[in-house]
Amino acid sequence: MEILGLVNYALYMAIFIAIYALLALGLNIQWGFAGLFNAGIAGFFAVGAYTSAILTSPAADGRIGGFDLHFTIGWIGAMVAAALVAWPIGKICLRFRSDYLAIASIGVAEIIRLVIKSEAELTNGARGISNIPRPAGDFGYMESQIAYLALVLGVLIVVYLLVERQFNAPWGRMMRAIRDNEDAARAMGKNVEFRRLEAFIFGSALMGLGGALFAHFNRSITPEAIDPMVATFLVWIMLILGGSGNNRGAILGAAVVWIIWSVSEIATDQLPHEYAVQAKYIRLFLIGLMLQLVLRFRPEGLLPEPLRGDLNGRGRNTKSGPANQ
């Protein structure tokens, strides 16, 4: 029983880590490759989650949708919708540089959140959409978690291989060239605006996919899930800690941060009973402290960006972060 419980908990954590790893990979394309400071992850996460929810949930009164489609269509739809939403946003906002883009993208995420809360005909408003089918959800507790983990891991591996391939391809080198020296890249004849937009859309589509996986796992999606703390900033912490510019770093960061976030609660529960409520805040502190320590002592992250991105990640020559050169 105890062991089974631990296994169930580990399965659950692995599923969440894989979902967050998708978000971190999406952000890695935007920030790690292209240097785009997107602080609106929650927005694209939400677009993906709701799109898939609308496409796959059973028909319901009072709102569009409930198309009851297969979940694969929902997941593909989530990526397409997130990409479509990202296109005009990128077209307008990517003219801004770094911090201005961050402000604009926070605003965009907030707009998306308010639209979702207000357009009840589309999203059922603040009540959210429930009864979303979970693939392989009819099995027992542990079996369905294993099946879902297998699905999510499959998606993550495919995404990782594709992104890694892009990173090592000429496209990846070009993106880093644009990131590190825009003028030089432009002088080489690269269409900087278009390439930036490409990276932005590509990354946003992955975030949408992450949102869809999240909604199906919980069998529901509500606006409460679009909280910037857990859907934007936690992802940023994961990428910075894992190592921006390194896809494995993004995945490792997701794992480390989520494990600390989740397991620290078990640790703080060992405090005396009277402090049960106060103890919950310790983990917020822990996450903040961790980010501070990483930024202070290892700004390039746990797995820094490989200087020459060869396929096997050999050549451990590193440099310390995007802003260095």
Add this chain to the structure above:
Amino acid sequence: MKTKVLALAASLMAATALAGAPAHADVKIGLLGGISGPIAAMAPAMIDSAQLAITQVNEQGGIGDGEKLVGVVGDSACNPQNGTDAATKAVNIEGVAGIVGPHCSGAVLAAAGSVSIPAGIAMITPSGTSPEITTLDDKGIVFRTVPSDDYQGRALARTMKEQDYGKVAVAYLNNDYGTGLANAFKAEYADELGGEITQFAAHEEGKASYRSNLAELAKGDADTLVIFDYGDGTGLTILRQALENGFFEKFVGGDGMKSEAVIDALGAENLVSFVASSPVGEQSKSLDMFNEAFKGAGGDPDAIFATTSYDAAFLMALALEKAGGNKDEVAAAMMEVSNGEGEPILPGEWKKAKELIAAGTAIDYKGAAGDQNFDENGDVPGTYALWEVGSDGFEVLSEMK
């Protein structure tokens, strides 16, 4: 890579599991609440009142053969991510026999969908008011001790129609609470009873001025403004600005508006035309017993959702006792201990309940927040009254049906 991550996860968990090997005689229930996050101010009182129920159980003989009932507090942070995380830990690491919480509807839906329904662990929320919880395909294991927003909204509409309120405008806060109430109100008032709603508008919280919203709401000559919001937040601003500018003559609020903050800020003399609907504990003996016990434990019995939290925890304990420690039967037992038939059990009467259960007598819990008789969806009907502002604060104007 993945194996490394999993190995890391496993070793971390093994370490914590070893660190906290508990005494095995305890029966644990999870108390999941939005301790951090948007309802951080409300959560401590809710957790405390649930803990009071647990303390009473332990003082009066404990569960089963004198085993200790332990409440394991988890932080659901009012969002689905942390809600599922806390529920997973409670069920798998702590091995709880039932879950009291989480507090916010979104967290309830997610935790039910991904943890408690698949795992078959009974869950009872003291404050998840979304009507979505009613329609959840939950195999009968999700309960709540707070009425659905749908119920209050409809009851308010019926009462207002009865009292001849004519054309009304509705302003509601754009979250699940405000939207839920407003839509239920609209469905009953306009669609069922044929009343006229001239304007129906959501607003966002935290703005300094709502005068433009109010000007918009005032179009259509309604003399009554119905506000579904919180009286210690945005609702107060709206009420103040509506009074200052004379947009409306009469004001009606939902239970969130029945806040002392409204009287403190605006003064009772300005609120003669203001009424609010709110649950009453039927002014029952149950409520008195709870109030006394909670005051004795250093709590504030008027804190929002304190009564429902207490009832949820006490009901969970009764169901556990009835199920004889069998987790799979807790949900069925929950239905049996509070279905309106049997020997009445009031808050704190654990010893009596325990003896009756042992003797095989049917019992019926009469809670602090109402009778808590579950329907087939695990919902409870509420007991609401319309409150007006008197010289000593809020006073009951009339019962609502």
